[in-house]
Amino acid sequence: MQSTKIYDQEHQWFMFGRDPEKPESIIDTNQYMIVAGKRALLMDPGGIEVFAPMLGAILHHAKVDEITDLFASHQDPDIISSLGLWDQALPHAKLHSPWLWEGFLRHFGMNNIEYIPIPDEGSMLNLGSVELEFIPAHYLHSSGNFHVYDKKAKILMSGDVGAALEATDSPLFVEDFDEHVPKMKMFHQRWMPSNRAKNDWVKRARELDIEYMAPQHGRIFKGDDVGKFLDWFEVLEVGLAISEDE
Amino acid sequence: MPSNSEYQENKLVALASIAAELQMVMSVAWGVSLAAKNAKVISAQAGDKGLGFQPITEFIDEISRQAMTGVEDINREALRLSKITVNEQRSADAFRRFDLVRKKNTDAQYIKSMQSAMEQVENTLFKNTQEFKKSLSDLSLQMEAMKQCMLSARAIASVSRIVTSNAQEYSDKLKVVADDLDQAAIYIKDKLLDSYTHLNNVNVQGRLN
Numbered sequence: 001m002q003s004t005k006i007y008d009q010e011h012q013w014f015m016f017g018r019d020p021e022k023p024e025s026i027i028d029t030n031q032y033m034i035v036a037g038k039r040a041l042l043m044d045p046g047g048i049e050v051f052a053p054m055l056g057a058i059l060h061h062a063k064v065d066e067i068t069d070l071f072a073s074h075q076d077p078d079i080i081s082s083l084g085l086w087d088q089a090l091p092h093a094k095l096h097s098p099w100l101w102e103g104f105l106r107h108f109g110m111n112n113i114e115y116i117p118i119p120d121e122g123s124m125l126n127l128g129s130v131e132l133e134f135i136p137a138h139y140l141h142s143s144g145n146f147h148v149y150d151k152k153a154k155i156l157m158s159g160d161v162g163a164a165l166e167a168t169d170s171p172l173f174v175e176d177f178d179e180h181v182p183k184m185k186m187f188h189q190r191w192m193p194s195n196r197a198k199n200d201w202v203k204r205a206r207e208l209d210i211e212y213m214a215p216q217h218g219r220i221f222k223g224d225d226v227g228k229f230l231d232w233f234e235v236l237e238v239g240l241a242i243s244e245d246e
Numbered sequence: 247m248p249s250n251s252e253y254q255e256n257k258l259v260a261l262a263s264i265a266a267e268l269q270m271v272m273s274v275a276w277g278v279s280l281a282a283k284n285a286k287v288i289s290a291q292a293g294d295k296g297l298g299f300q301p302i303t304e305f306i307d308e309i310s311r312q313a314m315t316g317v318e319d320i321n322r323e324a325l326r327l328s329k330i331t332v333n334e335q336r337s338a339d340a341f342r343r344f345d346l347v348r349k350k351n352t353d354a355q356y357i358k359s360m361q362s363a364m365e366q367v368e369n370t371l372f373k374n375t376q377e378f379k380k381s382l383s384d385l386s387l388q389m390e391a392m393k394q395c396m397l398s399a400r401a402i403a404s405v406s407r408i409v410t411s412n413a414q415e416y417s418d419k420l421k422v423v424a425d426d427l428d429q430a431a432i433y434i435k436d437k438l439l440d441s442y443t444h445l446n447n448v449n450v451q452g453r454l455n
Contacts, residue, residue: 084336085340
């Protein structure tokens with residue numbers, strides 16, 4: 001699994017993904033980690049199938065006992081079905097995830113890790129030298145859903161928002177926004193159920209100073225492309241699986 | 247030879263099969279209990295003619311109670327074994343994946359930091375395996391006790407047939423009770439034999455692995 005440092009100042013952001021050994025039948029995912037001194041936060045650590053390459057990649061950058069916190073934006077298997085394995089690798093860690101999903105996520109097997117429920121309005125996480133914000137993104141696409149905002153690094157980990165379905169050898173960053181649109185259009189129209197929720201999120205995202213928008217699938221948006229994405233997403237009709245006459 | 251995960255799956259199937267085999271035993275045992283109560287009424291009606299049968303109805307009632315309790319205990323143990331097997335499978339899976347990480351990332355700067363987690367998982371796996379062996383042995387003992395109980399039931403059925411012959415006009419009704427008891431004992435014994443086969447599969451495969 002590839003690992004790329006996308007921010008490197010007092011604390012660091014790593015992106016993991018583009019695993020060439022990943023079984024073809026499972027969707028490609030991006031995992032992220034923030035390392036701040038002796039503490040690290042693992043975000044949307046992925047499914048069971050990516051656990052071993054993911055842990056292997058992490059160990060190039062952090063010790064196991066330095067991974068003190070996990071974050072799951074929502075309950076999907078590609079986000080956190082590896083929880084039962086992390087539970088045995090990081091028995092003293094804390095999992096930050098929507099309060100809504102606690103009883104559901106425990107089905108993945110969680111006997112050791114402590115669940116820290118994030119309230120609907122969001123919350124803050126102090127990770128040593130860095131303060132992180134859990135930003136509400138409900139119904140995008142899950143009914144209980146959060147993103148992670150790092151004000152200092154100006155990075156928004158945006159979960160499924162901004163996701164694109166692409167091959168595992170695609171570039172890490174969006175290079176041409178217009179060319180990228182077809183790769184993410186269907187994903188957003190089909191997976192995102194609510195225009196109201198979408199516009200509520202866009203309004204919230206516009207208030208943040210974002211240099212990098214890092215989704216869980218596909219490529220990272222940087223600089224002007226973040227604004228282009230927000231403009232594109234704002235006018236996109238979502239929830240299209242329901243036909244008009246219904 | 248089955249792989250470890252196949253073996254774990256087979257164990258789960260075998261344990262579920264034991265519970266399924268014994269599910270019917272419970273209703274049969276309940277039926278015997280009702281028959282024993284019925285026999286008590288008949289022998290009371292028979293008065294002096296049913297005197298010989300009255301103490302036997304107590305035995306039949308006791309046997310059916312033992313059968314029901316035995317089935318409950320066996321099912322509880324089989325469920326416990328299933329849970330231990332699931333835990334064992336999870337620990338074994340974690341250990342396999344941790345080991346993969348260790349072997350494939352020898353150049354990782356912090357690879358040694360995995361050691362403690364690996365040891366913990368290995369300990370859990372060992373504990374689960376020990377717990378499984380003990381629980382399996384308990385289950386075998388419970389099934390053996392049940393088998394003995396059914397042998398007693400058959401003996402009581404034989405005695406009942408002899409005693410009923412003195413009950414004159416009530417003898418047919420009481421003979422039905424004795425036959426029901428005998429058939430129930432045969433049925434439960436057969437089900438126990440099927441369960442033994444499943445249990446042996448678990449044991450044999452366990453030894454092969």
